[in-house]
Amino acid sequence: MNDIASQHAALAPQVSRREENIGLLxxxxxxxxxxxxGAIARFIETGDSWTVVFWRSFWAAAFLFGFMLWRDGWRGMLKMFGDMGLPGFAVALCFATASTSFVVALAYTTVANILLMQAGVPLIAALIAWVLFRERVAGATWAAIAxxxxGVAIMVSESFxxxxxxxxxxxxxxxAFAFSIATVITRRFAHVRMTPATCLGTxxxxxxxxxxxxxxxxxxxDMGFLFAFGALNLGLGLAFFATGARLIPAAFAALLGTFETILGPVWVWLIHAEVPxxxxxxxxxxxxxxxxxxxxLEFKRQMRPQKPGTTGMPSPH
Structure with a gap:
C-alpha cells in the first residue's frame, strides 16, 4: 500500500524537526x-472472497470519506475528487485491482508470498518507467531489478x-504490477492527491x-473483522500515510514502509502458525x-545538497 502513497513526499514543503518527527511516526x-x-483476513470465516472484498472496500471507503470530510470539508473534498482527472482515475483502477487481488490471493497462497513480492514494487516501477518513458535507471538499480x-522467480517456482x-x-x-503502474502514474502527475484516488479505488x-x-x-x-480489515487496516493506514508522508523525504517513507513487509508474515506466523x-x-x-x-542509494541521493534551481524530485520508487 505504501508504494502508491509514498510519492506525496516528493513535494513535501520545508517542515520543522517536530513536524518531521510526527511524519515519521x-x-x-x-x-x-x-x-x-493478512492476520485479520485469516480470522474471517466467510467462504466467498468477493463478499470479503465488498465489505472491506465498503468500510475503507466509508472511513476515507469521513477522514477527508473531517480534514478538508465538503468543498475541499469535492475539489480534490474533481482535480484528480484521468491520472487519478487510472490510479484508482490500479488500487482497486491490487486491493481486490490481495483478498482473493489470500485464498490461494501465503501472506508472506504476497507481501514479499510487493517489496519489489519500487524496482518494478523503475523498470516500467524505463520501458514506457525511457527514464534513466542507474546501473546499481538495474542490478537490484535483476x-x-x-527472487520472485524463486518464490513463483513453488507453483510449478x-x-x-x-x-x-x-x-x-x-x-505488484498494479502498484508499480500506479507509482509511475503518480510520479508523472505529482499534483494528484492520492487520498481521493484510493478512496475511489475502494x-x-x-x-x-x-x-x-x-x-x-x-x-x-465476521462483520467485526471485516470492519477492522477495511476501516482500520486499509482506511486508517492510508490516512496515516497520506498525512505523514508529506512531511518526510520519500526515501524515509519507503524505508518505514518496509515494516509492512517484515511484520506482516510475522503476525500470521505468530497468530495463525502460517510458516513461510x-x-x-x-x-x-x-x-x-x-x-x-x-x-x-535513494537516501544517498536525497541527502546530497541540491544544486540551485533543482526541484528535488525523487528517483523512481
Missing part, C-alpha cells in the same frame, strides 16, 4: 496497521511443483465485488535485500 503507524492485513526478478497455487502467485504478481472494488458475490450477509463476528516455505524465505530475502539497496 505517522508513516510507521501506517506500515504497522497495514502489516496486520535481483528482484530472480504444486506446493502453492499458480493462481495465488499470479495474483500476487498482479498486485468504491470501484466494492462495485465490482457486488456484481460477483453470491451473498452479502455475514455473521456478526524455504523458497519463499529465500526468494523474499533476495527481493528485500534488493529493495534495501535501492532505498540506501
Amino acid at each position: 505517522l508513516v510507521f503507524l501506517s506500515a504497522l496497521f497495514w502489516s496486520f492485513g 535481483a528482484v526478478i530472480c 511443483n504444486g506446493q502453492v497455487s499458480p493462481i495465488g502467485d499470479g495474483l500476487a504478481l498482479l498486485i 468504491i470501484f472494488a466494492a462495485l465490482f465485488a457486488f456484481t460477483q458475490t453470491e451473498y452479502l450477509a455475514v455473521a456478526p463476528r 516455505s524455504a523458497r519463499t524465505v529465500l526468494g523474499g530475502s533476495v527481493v528485500f535485500l534488493a529493495l534495501l539497496v535501492h532505498i540506501g
Whole structure:
C-alpha cells in the first residue's frame, strides 16, 4: 500500500524537526496497521472472497470519506475528487485491482508470498518507467531489478511443483504490477492527491465485488473483522500515510514502509502458525535485500545538497 502513497513526499514543503518527527511516526503507524492485513483476513470465516472484498472496500471507503470530510470539508473534498482527472482515475483502477487481488490471493497462497513480492514494487516501477518513458535507471538499480526478478522467480517456482497455487502467485504478481503502474502514474502527475484516488479505488472494488458475490450477509463476528480489515487496516493506514508522508523525504517513507513487509508474515506466523516455505524465505530475502539497496542509494541521493534551481524530485520508487 505504501508504494502508491509514498510519492506525496516528493513535494513535501520545508517542515520543522517536530513536524518531521510526527511524519515519521505517522508513516510507521501506517506500515504497522497495514502489516496486520493478512492476520485479520485469516480470522474471517466467510467462504466467498468477493463478499470479503465488498465489505472491506465498503468500510475503507466509508472511513476515507469521513477522514477527508473531517480534514478538508465538503468543498475541499469535492475539489480534490474533481482535480484528480484521468491520472487519478487510472490510479484508482490500479488500487482497486491490487486491493481486490490481495483478498482473493489470500485464498490461494501465503501472506508472506504476497507481501514479499510487493517489496519489489519500487524496482518494478523503475523498470516500467524505463520501458514506457525511457527514464534513466542507474546501473546499481538495474542490478537490484535483476535481483528482484530472480527472487520472485524463486518464490513463483513453488507453483510449478504444486506446493502453492499458480493462481495465488499470479495474483500476487498482479498486485505488484498494479502498484508499480500506479507509482509511475503518480510520479508523472505529482499534483494528484492520492487520498481521493484510493478512496475511489475502494468504491470501484466494492462495485465490482457486488456484481460477483453470491451473498452479502455475514455473521456478526465476521462483520467485526471485516470492519477492522477495511476501516482500520486499509482506511486508517492510508490516512496515516497520506498525512505523514508529506512531511518526510520519500526515501524515509519507503524505508518505514518496509515494516509492512517484515511484520506482516510475522503476525500470521505468530497468530495463525502460517510458516513461510524455504523458497519463499529465500526468494523474499533476495527481493528485500534488493529493495534495501535501492532505498540506501535513494537516501544517498536525497541527502546530497541540491544544486540551485533543482526541484528535488525523487528517483523512481
